[in-house]
Amino acid sequence: MVTLKSSGDALTQDDLNSLLEELDKWLKSEKKISNYPNARVDRDRRKGKLEELVRKAPRPPTLKRIADEIKDEIELALSENEDPDVLQDIAEFFQNRLGVEVKTPFAPRFITEKQPVSAGIEPTEPPVGARVIGRVAPTIRTPATPTEFTFWVEDSEDVHVETGSLVTARNEGGVRITGLVSEIQAVSDVETVLDSFYAHAFGRPEAELPTRLPLVMSAKVEVVRRSDGRTEPIRGTWPVTFATAKEIREAYGAEISPEHEVLAGFTYDDQGNPVPISLDARYVVGYEAAHINISGASGVATKTSYALFLLYGLLAYSEKCDGSVAAVAFNVKEADLMFIDHLPEEWNELKRWEQHARLGPSVGLWFQARDHYGVDPIKWAQERRFRFFAPMHFRPEGGVLSQRRDDIIKPFNYSLDTLIRSGVGSLYALFDVGDLDEKALALIASMSEVARAESLTFETLIRRVEAALKSGDRGDWFTFGNTSHHKATAHKILNRMKHALDNQLRGVVLRSENTDQPIPIQDLRPGQLWVIDITQLSDKGQRLVFQTLVRTVFQKLEERKSLELTGQLQGELRAFPKHVVIFVDELNKFVPAGQEYSALKGEIVEMAARGRSVGMALCGAQQLASKVDEEVLANTSTFAVGRSHAVEIRKPPYAWLAEGLKERAMVLDKGWMLLWHSLHKRPVLVRFPLPLHRIFEEVGGS
Incomplete structure (x- = not known):
């Protein structure tokens, strides 16, 4: 292997081929150049550049000689004001993966502590191809800090910077700071409305003035990632551009290894292309951390749709990485989840809708999720991985208490x-x-x-x-x-x-029998999604079914892990999933906040606190997170917020959002969420597609 070669050893053709393969793997795993449009093109550019450097290096090529060639090319690029991004990645590969030092102005701090501090280099023009939209503005009133900076925006109708936009500031030494716009405002030097009135032809709005008053738009940015790993403020008026796909993937995925990636939605890069945002499965389903909380106003925040998308992402992770994850979803209101298996027979049926003005973006995101992350509900439905349950009807002729009553629905009751x-x-x-x-x-x-x-x-x-x-x-x-x-x-x-x-509790609980049909949770298997319809039960009935199932799942997982640790795992429990995600809407109904007596929620709160250690995760949704028990929220690793009411968004559960992002949350459109995850240093605005079964329904599916 080339990684075991000494820097002075001559490289054979096989070694050079191995070098390119290692670079490709490293770019995917460490630089996150994967799973977005043109990711392969970006990797091929770096591989092609490395091949060029190998050809230029003195014969016979060695890692040291190639490293020297990289250094010379970087110095040339900087002197001619060319984009050093490709060379920077190759240099980091040599240093971090191969252990061969490349002395550059932007060498990572943990590789060489004595390198010049590149943040002190005054910026010049940005790399070729990147449009500058503004400049960092460290002032007395808006000082740059290690965690935030302010920049002014070009006064142009073609530049659209919004709260939630992702931008990158850079200097000529190659240091890049990617951040999230958390506040934005436009001001002029006119002090009052009265001054503006008189300045505009004494208050004649139809008048076209010969000169236009300058307007300055400024944006505050929360730092997500600094490429050199330092925690220091920007020094100088660095140029600012919209973040590229590569920069976004690095900013929000640097700490997430590819084998643990779970798709959580998409943001957009400087070209307007969707870029995937991932969660770390270990911090969603255990054993590092667990639980997801989704909040937003009823009917406009699409909480259930987003939860379903996250569950699909977890099932794809389970299938792709042998994560042994299964999901159980409670259908609490309407029939949101009861028809998720009503899908086209094949993906090609959706191809012709990719250009549809409204449905097209969602269709495109579904194809990207399938191609890059293995999210494939159509295949799962055909494999019958979706199962549906509803309470047995109390009438003599039987049936189920559900809006769906075909043979797919299995009745249940409890003794x-x-x-x-x-x-x-x-x-x-x-x-x-x-x-x-x-x-x-x-x-x-x-x-x-x-x-x-x-x-x-x-x-x-x-x-x-x-x-x-x-x-x-x-x-x-x-x-x-x-x-x-x-x-x-x-x-x-x-x-x-x-x-x-x-x-x-009529129907769901038997009064005079013990020959019941409980939900057969012991039959749950990895990669499955079970939907339990409790829409037509009373609050007591919903609480009873939810708490009983959660306790049963927790007991199974606890017993499974205990036997696995002692080497005694066998039989039925061996086939049971290692991790189970339980989704429920109106979580505040089951674990309410406040001083209510804990007997009704105490065990659920305790299991939420211990869930990560056994592999049980709650994915809870509600209109008002402030109405959910604080201990449950405190043990939650991932939060998502859709459109929210002004009164609710100011409360403590949303302290992770900056003021400008709270204002954005009040006007979010359907299909958008503000997301925060334990391994994300800052929130991110993500888009998710319409549920696939809803798209199929709209385009004439039956």
Whole structure:
């Protein structure tokens, strides 16, 4: 291998071929020149330049001689004010991958500490082909810092800088600082509206003045990445351009290795081409970190659509990198997720819609997601990786409580025995928050113990408690399950339980049987997406199904990991996924914020805190993140915000957004999200495509 060669060893033709292959791999993994339009062209430019340098180097070629040639070419490029970007990447490859020093003005700090500080070089003209849109402006009022800088924007109608735009400032030494525009404003030297009125022909708006008052637009930029790794402010009035695809990929993907990439959406480069933004799977599904939270106003933020896109990205990661990920999604309202398998038979059916004015951009993004990340819902639907479940209908003829009622939908219900086996906490969902004081919890615990020991149904359990109440001879107290309880507590709990079973939980919970059909979570396999329809259940029913399934998944994952660590993993658990993502809309309904009694949410909050360690991740969505339990949010590694209300966006859960980005969040269009991830130093504005089944529905699919 060429990486094992000494810098002075002569290189054979095989070595030179290996050198080009290593460069290509390194450009993909380290420089993130991959998965965007023209990425291969960008890599080929660098490989072609390296071939040219090899030909120019003295014979026989060695790594040292090639490195010297790189140095000479860089000095020539800088003296002639040419773009050193290609040469810079080759130099970094020689230093970081091959361990051969290339002395350049922009050598990385961790390679050679004694290099001149290139940030001090005064900028000249930008590289050929990059349009300058402004200049950095360090002033008394807008000082440049290691984390932000301000630049003025060219006064031209052809330059469109918005909050959320990605830009790059650079100097002639090759240092590039890529950042996110977080605020933008336009000002003139006119002090008041009154002055402006008189200056414009004494307030005649139709008048065309012979001279135009200068207008200065300035933008504040939050630094995402500095190419030389230093943490120091910009020194000088560096030229600013829109960020290229390569710069964006480096800025938001430098810490994410290719094998852990999960597609999270697209932003746009200086040419208007979509550039993928990725998450690190280890920080989404565990074991480093976990959980995703998506917020935004109802109906305009497309929270469910974005969650579905993220789930597809995770399934593609599982398939491509053997990540062993499965997903479970709760359909909480309408039928958003119940028809995700209604797709065309092949991708070619969508080709003719690529030029459609409205659907075309989404179709193009889907093809890019499929080609570069393996996101292929059409194939998964044909392989029947999507499964659907709905509560059994309470009417005698059966059926399901769902808007979709074909044979694909599998009915489910729960008995007392199954609920208790998932954890006594499942029984708490039968009651309201105010019912669950310490006395009530003690009685429910005793009822659970007796029912488990004797395999009771709800009906027989109620009878046993009523019998114990009648036989009690201790005044206001009676004994049940070897524990004393107050009779008033028992009457209240029995009344609430009967009402819930007969009204709010009809169909989903069996009162007089233990022969139930629970959701067969043990059959879940990697690469599958299960959709559970709970739209037609009451709040109690939704909470019961959600909490029961979450507990069951957590128990399976905990047991699986324990056996895997001890080398005893086998049988059914061996086939169970290592990681499970659970999506639910209206998360605040299941883990509300505030001082509400913790019995209804305590175990879920605890499992959220421990989820990353066993491989369970919650992907929660809601209109108001401020209404979700703070501990759940504190353990969340990834946040996405769609269009939000002005009152909500000012609250603490959105502190990761700069003020200008909060204002942008109030006017976001459908299909756009502000995204923050643990390994992203700053937020990023991403676009995601319309759900594929919605596109197919609109173009006449059936």
